[in-house]
Amino acid sequence: MRFLLRRLVAVPLTLLGVSVLVFVTTELVPGDVARTILGREASAESVARLRGQLGLERPLPARYADWLGGFVTGRWGESYTLRVPVRDLVLDRLSASMLLAALAFALLVPVAVTLGLVAGVNHDRPMDRLVSVTGLALGATPEFVTGVILLVVFAVRLRWFPASAKAPDGSSLLARLGHLALPAFSLVVLCTGYVARHVRAGAVTAIESPYASAAELRGLTRWQVVRRHVLRNSTISATSALGVQLQFLLGGLVTVELLFNHPGIGALLLSSAVDKDLPTLQATAMVLGLLYMLIVLAADVAFRLLDPRIRLGAAS
Amino acid sequence: MSGLRVEELSVAYGGKVAVNGVSFTVAPGQTYGLVGESGCGKTTIGRAFGRQVARSGLITGGRIVVDDVDVLGLSPAALRRWRAEALAVVQQEASAALDPTMRIGTQLAQALRARGRDRAAARQEVPELLERVRLPDPAAIARRYPHQLSGGQQQRVVIAAALAARPRLLVLDEPTTGLDAAVEREILDLIGELRTELGAAVVLISHDLGLVGRLCDRVGVLYAGRLVEEGPAGKVLSDPAHPYPAALLASTPGLGRNRRTHPLTAIPGHPPAPGEQQDGCSFAPRCPLADDLCRSTVPTLSTAPDGSTAGLHLVRCHHPGQTAQAVSQPEPLPEPQSAASRSAESDRRPESAVSQPSPLPPDGGPLLEVRGLTRRYGKTVAVDGVDLVIRRGEVVGLVGESGSGKTTLARTVAGLGGRGPGTITLRGRPLHPSATRRAPEQRRAIQMVFQNPYSSLNPSHTIRTILTKAARSLGGPLDPAGLAHEAGLDAHVLDARPERLSGGQRQRAAIARAFAGVPDLVVCDEPVSALDVSVQAGVLRLLDDRQRASGTSYLFISHDLAVVGYLADRIAVMYRGQVVEQGPAEQVLHGPHHPYTAVLVGSHPPAPPGQGDGAGTGCRFAADCPSRVDGLCDTSVPPVRDLGQEHVVHCHLDPARLPHRAQGSTAP
Numbered sequence: 001m002r003f004l005l006r007r008l009v010a011v012p013l014t015l016l017g018v019s020v021l022v023f024v025t026t027e028l029v030p031g032d033v034a035r036t037i038l039g040r041e042a043s044a045e046s047v048a049r050l051r052g053q054l055g056l057e058r059p060l061p062a063r064y065a066d067w068l069g070g071f072v073t074g075r076w077g078e079s080y081t082l083r084v085p086v087r088d089l090v091l092d093r094l095s096a097s098m099l100l101a102a103l104a105f106a107l108l109v110p111v112a113v114t115l116g117l118v119a120g121v122n123h124d125r126p127m128d129r130l131v132s133v134t135g136l137a138l139g140a141t142p143e144f145v146t147g148v149i150l151l152v153v154f155a156v157r158l159r160w161f162p163a164s165a166k167a168p169d170g171s172s173l174l175a176r177l178g179h180l181a182l183p184a185f186s187l188v189v190l191c192t193g194y195v196a197r198h199v200r201a202g203a204v205t206a207i208e209s210p211y212a213s214a215a216e217l218r219g220l221t222r223w224q225v226v227r228r229h230v231l232r233n234s235t236i237s238a239t240s241a242l243g244v245q246l247q248f249l250l251g252g253l254v255t256v257e258l259l260f261n262h263p264g265i266g267a268l269l270l271s272s273a274v275d276k277d278l279p280t281l282q283a284t285a286m287v288l289g290l291l292y293m294l295i296v297l298a299a300d301v302a303f304r305l306l307d308p309r310i311r312l313g314a315a316s
Numbered sequence: 317m318s319g320l321r322v323e324e325l326s327v328a329y330g331g332k333v334a335v336n337g338v339s340f341t342v343a344p345g346q347t348y349g350l351v352g353e354s355g356c357g358k359t360t361i362g363r364a365f366g367r368q369v370a371r372s373g374l375i376t377g378g379r380i381v382v383d384d385v386d387v388l389g390l391s392p393a394a395l396r397r398w399r400a401e402a403l404a405v406v407q408q409e410a411s412a413a414l415d416p417t418m419r420i421g422t423q424l425a426q427a428l429r430a431r432g433r434d435r436a437a438a439r440q441e442v443p444e445l446l447e448r449v450r451l452p453d454p455a456a457i458a459r460r461y462p463h464q465l466s467g468g469q470q471q472r473v474v475i476a477a478a479l480a481a482r483p484r485l486l487v488l489d490e491p492t493t494g495l496d497a498a499v500e501r502e503i504l505d506l507i508g509e510l511r512t513e514l515g516a517a518v519v520l521i522s523h524d525l526g527l528v529g530r531l532c533d534r535v536g537v538l539y540a541g542r543l544v545e546e547g548p549a550g551k552v553l554s555d556p557a558h559p560y561p562a563a564l565l566a567s568t569p570g571l572g573r574n575r576r577t578h579p580l581t582a583i584p585g586h587p588p589a590p591g592e593q594q595d596g597c598s599f600a601p602r603c604p605l606a607d608d609l610c611r612s613t614v615p616t617l618s619t620a621p622d623g624s625t626a627g628l629h630l631v632r633c634h635h636p637g638q639t640a641q642a643v644s645q646p647e648p649l650p651e652p653q654s655a656a657s658r659s660a661e662s663d664r665r666p667e668s669a670v671s672q673p674s675p676l677p678p679d680g681g682p683l684l685e686v687r688g689l690t691r692r693y694g695k696t697v698a699v700d701g702v703d704l705v706i707r708r709g710e711v712v713g714l715v716g717e718s719g720s721g722k723t724t725l726a727r728t729v730a731g732l733g734g735r736g737p738g739t740i741t742l743r744g745r746p747l748h749p750s751a752t753r754r755a756p757e758q759r760r761a762i763q764m765v766f767q768n769p770y771s772s773l774n775p776s777h778t779i780r781t782i783l784t785k786a787a788r789s790l791g792g793p794l795d796p797a798g799l800a801h802e803a804g805l806d807a808h809v810l811d812a813r814p815e816r817l818s819g820g821q822r823q824r825a826a827i828a829r830a831f832a833g834v835p836d837l838v839v840c841d842e843p844v845s846a847l848d849v850s851v852q853a854g855v856l857r858l859l860d861d862r863q864r865a866s867g868t869s870y871l872f873i874s875h876d877l878a879v880v881g882y883l884a885d886r887i888a889v890m891y892r893g894q895v896v897e898q899g900p901a902e903q904v905l906h907g908p909h910h911p912y913t914a915v916l917v918g919s920h921p922p923a924p925p926g927q928g929d930g931a932g933t934g935c936r937f938a939a940d941c942p943s944r945v946d947g948l949c950d951t952s953v954p955p956v957r958d959l960g961q962e963h964v965v966h967c968h969l970d971p972a973r974l975p976h977r978a979q980g981s982t983a984p
Contacts, residue, residue: 210412214477217366218430219400228426229415236417308461309416 004301011293018289019071023064026281036276037080054080071286077279079272086279090268090287097257097264100165100180101249104187108245111188112195113235119196120203120234121226132200135193143255147186151259154182165262183260187253191245198241202234209233236306243299250295251288318383319343320485320517325378327360327369327541332591334360336541337378342517342534344484349532349549350521351564353848355587357541358521362489365519366403367395382485382517400431404478404516408490410471414462420446420473421458427480445476449506467718468499475506483514489521496717496875497916504531523849525568526878529553534627537561540588540598543617547629555639557620557631560599562639567853569882571905571917571977575860580882582854586818597634605635680708683869684729684762684837689738691724698724700893701738706837711863711870713884713901715877715916721893722873723841729871730764730839742836760790763830767842769822773814779825780810783832790833802865803828804858820851824858831862837869844879856882877917881905886962889913892936899963907976910965912937914975935968943969 034050035042051057055066070077076086119131138146155163167179206212207230215225250265257264265284272280304311320342327335335357342348350358363369365380367387380387382402390398407413415423421442428438428445446454449472462470471491478486491507492500508531511518522528528535532549537560545558556562566581573580585602588594597615600606613634620629621637631637686704690697699721706712714722727733729740731751740747742761748754751762766772773782783796800810803824814822823843830838840859844852860883863870874880880887881901888898889910897910905917935941938949949968957965957974965974 210407210409211415213368214405214407214413214474215415215426215430217368217399217403217405218427218477218480219396219398220430221396229418232417233415307417308419309463312461312464 003304007297007300011290011297014293015286015290019068019286020064022282022285022289023067024060026278026285027060027063029276033080033276033278067282071283076283079280080277081272081275082277082280086283089280090265090283093263093265093268093284094287096262097250097253097266099176100183100187100253100262100264101246103177103180104184104191104249105242105246107184107188108191108195108249109242112192113199113231113238115192116196116199116238117203117226117230117234120200121207121222121230123200123204123207128200131196132193135196137193138189139191139193141189143186143190144259146189147183147256147259150182150186150189154185163260165257165260180262183256183262186256186259187249191248195238195241195245198238199234202237203230205237206230206233232306236303239299239303239306243295246295246299247292250291318484319346320348320519321379321381322361323379323381325361325364325380326376327357327364327373328376329370329373329590332589333376334373334541334590335364338536338538338541338543339378340534340536340543340546342519344517345512345515346534347511347518347520347532349528349535350519350538351523351525351528351535351561352538353523353564353587353850355589356538358523358538359489360541361538362405362487362519362521365485365487366399366405401481402484403487404481404483404485405487406471406474406478406489406491408493410474411462411467413474414470416462418461419458420460420462420465424458424473424477424480427477431481441480445479446473448479448510449473449476450502451476466499467495468502471495471499471503472506475503475510479510479514483516486511486514486516486518487521488518490523491520492524492527493522497877497918498717500527501915501918507531525553525565525849526570537564541590542598542632543630544599544632545620545630546617547620547631548627551629557629557636557639558599558633559603559605559635559639563602564849567850569853569856569876569878571878571881573878573882574901575856575882579860580853580857582857583850586851597632605638607634609634680710680869682706683708683710683743684871685739685741685744686725686729687739687741689725689728689736689740691721691728691733691736693724693734697893699728699736702890702893702895704888704895704898706869706871708836708869709863709867710886711872711884713880713887714871714873714890715875715880715887716890717916718875719892720890722890725890726764726839726841726871726873729837730762731759732764756791760792760833761836762839763790763833763835763837764839764841765823765826765830765843767845769819769826769846770814772826773822773829775814778811778813779805779817782814782825783810783828786829786832790835792833799828799832800825802831802862804854818851819847820855823847823855827855827858827862831866831868834866835868837871840870840872842874843872845874845876852879859883877905889916894936894966896937896967897963897965899959899965900961903959903961903963905977908959908965908971908974909976910937910967911941911943911969911975914977915940915942917977935966943973943975945969 032047033056034047034054038047038050055063074087076090078084079086079089082089115131115135119128122128151163154160161181162179163182165179165183167176212225212229215229251269253264253266254270256262257267265288268280269284269288272284322341323339325335325338326333338361340348350361352358360369360373364375365387367375369375375388385398385402387398424442424445425438428441429435433441442458443454446457451457451469451472457465457469465473488507492503495503504527520528520531529549534547535549535552536543537545537552537558539560544560545552545556552561553565556565563581563583567583569580583602588598596611596613597606600610603610615632615634617630617632620631682705684706686702689699689702691699702725714725716722724733728749731747731749731754733749735749742758747758751759779800780796783799784794787794787796787799796810797807800807805821805824805828809817809821814825817825843859844855847855856879859870862868870883872880872883884901886899887901887904888895889904889912890896891912897904897913904913907914934950934952935954938944941949945968954966954968957967957971959965959971967974
């Protein structure tokens with residue numbers, strides 16, 4: 001409990017540091033925001049007028065204070081390019097991203113853990129080689145390649161799943177998940193090898209451990225030993241790898257979002273950076289920073305729940 | 317026939333023979349010991365009982381029959397059933413044999429369920445099991461995780477799990493390795509009691525000859541995968557007919573053996589690796605008796621020529637019974653050149669320093685003085701007001717259970733501990749607590765040899781670089797070859813990195829490094845506890861030789877009393893951060909001594925464990941002391957009893973009532 005409290009207090013402090021970095025780097029990017037918004041043909045006066053409207057003439061610390069105060073109180077401003085409130089935009093995209101990430105993660109965990117266990121229990125045998133090499137190869141294949149193949153096979157040929165990730169407005173959750181199936185599959189294909197490799201390493205250690213062989217000597221079958229002793233001990237070591245994958249699934253997707261026309265936050269981050277849409281860029285970066293920290297925290301909590309040695313400390 | 321019958325058992329790893337035609341029988345209720353150096357096939361046989369050889373291994377022949385069940389012929393399902401019903405295995409390293417993520421109660425309940433109990437019965441039986449292995453407060457223990465138990469408690473739990481079956485065969489593989497002396501004794505007592513209770517055939521695998529001698533009815537000595545001698549334990553371990561067990565005994569320090577009166581004899585070389593077998597007797601390359609017959613013809617296992625009446629006594633030797641010559645030979649033979657790449661392992665010492673029995677060291681003046689030293693880690697007091705003097709040319713042994721503060725004291729002397737109250741002076745001049753703040757001359761004067769030679773040498777440097785760097789920074793002569801030679805290392809080892817060296821060679825390199833700057837004091841923290849007994853003997857002799865040649869003082873730490881007693885002139889006994897006794901080695905070990913020392917040397921049974929935490933105002937040992945005086949020991953600090961010859965004991969007992977060791981109980 002004290003661990004959780006201490007870590008929760010650290011989150012806003014870290015976020016404060018992140019905010020400085022986000023603000024300074026986004027403000028320092030070369031090029032003039034007003035010029036970018038108005039385009040090449042705009043007159044010098046109109047550019048200057050816009051700069052005044054945007055408050056770009058004021059000193060950096062003052063603008064930072066204003067921006068941070070606005071962010072904390074929920075006034076995230078208006079997008080320069082889309083002319084809509086940033087908060088609605090970001091939260092909308094975020095919820096879309098979270099739905100896809102949740103689906104992909106829910107598929108990824110059982111698939112990767114199972115494959116990792118199978119590889120680990122049969123380590124250095126053909127089954128292990130097959131799982132490891134396939135996982136590595138698929139992980140190294142760009143998303144647009146696997147994505148296109150999935151699209152052609154499952155959407156165009158077999159017509160099992162819709163090609164677009166965007167469900168019609170008012171669709172049920174199930175229908176929306178159906179639209180997300182193909183992008184989720186391509187993400188599972190991408191991430192499974194990495195996670196499975198971590199699970200495999202833990203499983204090899206566990207299956208070769210004296211406690212596993214002791215269990216076998218009590219007359220348990222291989223499968224019983226795996227279920228009772230190897231599963232938990234091998235997922236412990238994969239927890240942080242899963243955390244990293246979840247971060248990626250939430251905020252690191254661009255190709256998959258573009259390919260399947262899914263309005264996620266990764267694509268938003270990219271477009272706002274390209275368009276110099278500073279309010280959107282800053283708010284998106286902050287939201288993702290917060291989420292990343294919470295995921296790391298969640299992974300640490302899961303780690304402690306799984307491993308009593310860390311939870312309860314060393315022997316007295 | 318009931319009991320265990322092993323017939324011509326052979327096991328190979330990747331086609332290389334590791335166990336070669338081993339046969340023996342164990343009657344129900346009897347205990348059979350398997351001894352030998354590491355790599356001789358002990359553990360492989362232990363694993364073959366449960367048909368659980370490593371993945372590259374294959375049982376290539378023979379039978380294992382337990383109560384008329386042919387274990388090697390069982391189908392997988394029948395094997396599982398047999399394991400559940402009839403087999404119990406206690407592995408070495410209890411801490412690893414328990415799943416770190418499961419509560420003790422859950423693990424034991426699973427062990428019971430594997431043996432056919434239903435869920436409710438299993439849950440009910442867990443406290444009974446814990447009680448059978450004499451663990452106090454079973455309900456509390458059952459709720460804990462393995463890491464919350466001490467090493468001794470963990471081993472009890474592992475034994476409890478083994479007892480969940482009604483085993484017909486109990487296999488104990490190094491059941492006490494790594495445990496403190498007092499805890500080891502408790503576990504052995506427990507095993508002794510359970511053995512009679514169970515009536516199972518028991519196989520004890522151990523490198524510890526003393527342990528095997530105490531527990532076993534019969535003993536089999538393994539060498540290079542073959543039994544070389546087999547017979548009644550009392551006979552084989554006191555008067556072996558084969559030169560190998562004779563050499564093992566000569567390399568084993570026992571209580572009452574001191575380097576000045578009974579120098580150890582190391583066995584030169586090492587056992588051949590599986591598949592490395594050459595013609596003739598596999599021990600011939602290391603055997604002082606070997607002749608052309610031995611080198612050409614494998615001897616058969618035949619009756620020993622001693623007319624033993626206690627039972628069958630077999631030996632595999634062309635010259636059985638001539639072991640006296642084998643052991644009395646003081647200089648081990650040089651290595652055969654055939655194994656050139658590995659001859660570096662030779663644990664022979666340099667010819668220059670032949671140790672002869674010699675009297676006690678000259679009474680040098682004080683070199684290092686520790687006064688009122690206290691070190692805390694958070695709330696725990698690791699070292700509590702310790703006074704200790706080390707004289708010039710003297711070896712001070714430091715003993716005590718793990719957690720008693722030995723290592724903290726040693727590291728503090730070496731300048732690697734934290735800060736805290738108390739002073740350390742070297743030749744009357746104060747030493748800074750941190751080695752980096754000490755004068756170069758003071759750093760040169762005190763060096764350290766660590767327990768784990770695998771991590772104490774920089775893996776990216778060659779031995780030559782390691783020794784050169786040490787000599788340069790300590791201001792010693794830049795002569796790595798000379799240092800290596802003095803440490804008994806062959807010259808070609810100099811250009812190898814530590815990973816290519818054996819454990820014994822690494823520890824020799826670490827000792828050479830400690831001596832690079834001609835130190836006044838070398839702090840040795842468990843320097844031989846990771847080594848096999850024959851290798852250990854070589855390293856102990858090296859330490860002895862270096863000490864005599866240089867007149868350096870040692871602060872020597874070990875949990876093994878026999879090892880400390882072998883090397884030390886004086887011994888200090890630590891208990892929970894305090895020195896409870898110090899004095900001349902022989903007097904401390906023999907007594908009259910502190911009741912805690914009595915427990916350590918085994919002349920006194922320990923009190924039932926875990927009755928107090930020693931946090932009272934009186935003697936720290938009061939709660940666990942077999943001679944406790946209630947109302948005195950637990951409330952007031954014990955006085956210092958002077959027994960003469962600088963032998964002091966911190967105890968309330970009258971000196972006349974202090975315990976001492978019974979005559980004639982010298983181990984092994």
